[in-house]
Amino acid sequence: MENLPAEIILYCCKFLEPHEIVTLQHVCRKFLLIARDDALWRQQCFEKSSFVERLRRRREILADDSFQEPRFQNLARALASGNGLDSGDSRLTEPRQVARDLKEQSNERIRILANWDPSYPDEKVRWYDEFIARHAPITTNWLQQPRNLESSQREHLEIRGMGLYTEPGDSESSLVVSPLDDGSVCLWSLVDPRGRKGSIIARSRPGILFSSEISQKQTQAPKLITPGVTECVSVDSIRKIAYIAVQNDLVEVDLQTLSSVGRETFPFAITALSEAKYPVPLTVGTNLALYLHDPRTRTSSGHLASDNDRLDSYAATFPSTKSTKSSSFRNLLNPEPSPVYAHLSETGPLSILHLPSSGNEWDGNGEIYVAGRFSSILNYDRRYFPKLRGTIHSGARLCSMTSLPYPFASMEKDLARRGELSIEQLWEAKTRPGKTLIACGEYNSKGSLEMYGLSPIPHLTTVSSDVKAGGLQNSVMKNRQTSSSSKLLSVSNHGTRIVISDGSGNLKWLERDGFTEARKWNIAHDSVEAPQGIFGTVGDSYMNSGSGDIVIKMSNTLQSGQSDRPVNEDNLLLWTGEKIGLLNFSSKPGFNSESFEEKAPRTQEEARIEREEQTYSQTMRQALEKNADEVRFMRGLGLGIRGSQS
Template structure:
């Protein structure tokens, strides 16, 4: 080992190329120098390439080419490069000159193929060791501690009604999840296990009814919040810099909807603002950019700094007494919203000709830094993505025709060109063409949803030129038609629910409980996972009730919303790029490890129970869970057989 330490780093890395990934990981345990060399980005980039489905598809194409005996030199060089493994062989000094040239040609061809595969961009910082873990390591799902109803004698578990990620300023290692609960309270979980808290445990919770803007009757102690309708996911927006969170809450059974602003340090309400229609989507909140609020028929820019009152509330109405932006819409005060039906444009809000925005995305005007300008993209239950410029809001700047019902959007600060992506997927671009495609200016808009009952994953190349940034009926905007990708064949057999960037991949969730990671071409699949697998299921009651047990973990669950814990951090521990999953009832954490980081039993207080009593209770819960599944299976069979052959309904 002492001799190995004296070798130059280049020789150590050259030797490491012959090792398997497991041996490379073991090499990192020897000493600090070998740990640094064992995590070399170039080394693990090649390992990711060797194990990629991209290379597998090219090898299948090579076999097809070989079976057809194609003699074209371009395909012959490709086949030889793929067959040569890593392009290494015996010393060139022991080979004839022609064989050395052929070896050089194979090595160059392999470099070209790898450039076609490489999903990263020149100025993008990628930790390829983490990438290999995320692409190949085992996956496990852990469910966060489920809160209980404190005002009920049964202390049943409460449903989680939304989700947002909160990273306090100056605490990049601390990641919290913010969510409203079914009793109107706000709950915070710790995902990092900092400050002595268990990972996945509840670290703070507000009083019940904090989000309920209606006063509860005197004889009713259990005041429930009226959160947004089922299926609308963007009801929580967190501003980490301002330590604020915004929640969409309904005022009464049929009253107007409110945007509730909450201080995350004190878990107290700061402000309420009424809206005339149900809030269906909130944009990301990031100071000082105003929040975009989408209602069923209109869009608004909400700037908390513009309010005239600093949080004094009227206890009789539960609504702040300051004048909202809606007070000037009608002659009879803020409750008169008849002017929303006026076809004349208003400077305070944007009319929507089609109802139902489901996702709102903010993009900066230049680079990847937030500023006061920027663009607003709105997608939902209408055939086009709407584009607004914040400087000229509420004037519609353009539209991008989709034809699908989109429910989630994400973005990349890098260009996208569908033609180059198609050629690169087949390994047909030269190194110069790859470089030109990746260095041109522009951004990428990613959207997902449903088209004819199947999943639709769509990617749009956005030009930095404002005139060419949209695809609309305007003739000057038609030059971006070649920068559109719509995968409606292989993305999913069911509706796609959420999309997010995850390293150098795109991750989507569908209605079957599946998570699928795709390369940035939108077609090449990197891996897939179903949340019913690998999650430690918490014991349930014999009839699956929530009063005696955790909610059913990993049985029929679907991921409605995805969130990345990375959040743009440049420095982070190895293998900490986890995904937060919200199923509509509970929140889980997807990690790349063979065992879950925590289970339901991790948060249960054992008190003075002996190990024998704990073991007996665990066996009883396991028995109850097994019997519950048996009864459910029997009930499903009875329902299926009911009336079969007898003409009964």
């Protein structure tokens, strides 16, 4: 076998099932390299995708030539004779069709696969990892929960935010940075030195996030972070500094010494922070204004300007600062232009996204997108800040944003989802310049996933009629029907997929068209897959139960485009508002929050009783949830007839 050419071995692998290909990797190093071939696993991802399942369901319609359009005949034959596809429909395999040109069928299979392929020409994709992420079991590893060290009861402390630290030059984030209820900052390890993955490796003294000892005693724990703020932690990995928003204060914490090294006070409560990438200034969103925080702005002593100096600089921009206190407050609400801040006509920014003006993310230029409790996405150019450059109307209340460095065309995505584009059309759609802005939130109490195609900024001498303010193309997708029946809380890129979380504890992976579902999962009870109700609705039993955890923020632990990373390390970090979990694709969790607790040894009988109690509790919960499904389904049946008879 080892003397066979690699092409023959790879051809034989195409007839094996995925678990058989994985077993083949253990034979020798040569088979390991062959069985990890990208083209092989790309084909496996395609054959097991919901895209193919939908096309198979269309075969019944496309099978009969008398009711079939000529442009669909090649599609039907390709689905019938495709490599690895089901060909059990005898109507598609009649002798007159078998005798057709095999080359034409092969070209059609290539075209169908190209319509499904979510990757872009210059994107590095490891399709073996993609198959694992699409089909392997899911588990959540809960990080060690911090305790109150100053209390005799040592109760658990809630985690008030989440940020990731990545060592410069590395592809994998190594630390999680979070503020705690007692005003301290905690660090967890995401790597595995000496088996400490998921454990607390460092923690500051309590109260470093408070402005003074007096305020520390007077401030209650729930008021550490403003309620409803999820983007309250931003980590600058280059300077090893964490920015943490605490009410009106922006606190700088040195991650090497875990001490507060700077503080800036703003007139209003901070509601959102942008990503921190030195030397690009940090964008700080407050209830009524946006500010640029430049860490290079320091006094002659080398420290940040004091709180009084900062407040004086803000007050200097408002007229009549020598008037009474009430008059000064009215001046703060005055929408007059200011060279220091950008006034917001509506309150509540919740997400701030930085996009570079070119391929260089460190040029200091670029765009700022702001979304929140208002109907439009605001667009600013950092070079002309605080002047508003343009707006993108949404109509929804958005709470999370992310981006893709690739173009988005809604019409081409719709046609590709039905397998109707040619290879030339797909190539033209994927190679055009542009970026994609992805946002999620709530629209009329339902989830809203939105994607906007952003074109490059045209030259000053060029005027294009299809490019609006903010570089928005005539390409918008708003999925407000199938994304979620409850509010979407967070969105992130995960490989070649988009992952979203909702208010029911569900995580849903979608293809980059924003509609096609790749898989779904629920974290309510650490289940491997989202449970199905008696009527086949995934997650319905959890949706109205009011129990379990929800994910309000997600972060990818790996940077995109890294090819030298280990297999199956593209994990998601989840923050529920109280604790942090690491989602990975495995049959069993590597650790949980109880793994770090010191417990007294239990007898076999005590362990058996505990397992029985957990099994009984879970069984009763599922029974009650299924009963609730039945009640909701039967609710209202026949009431109209009774009403008419009465």
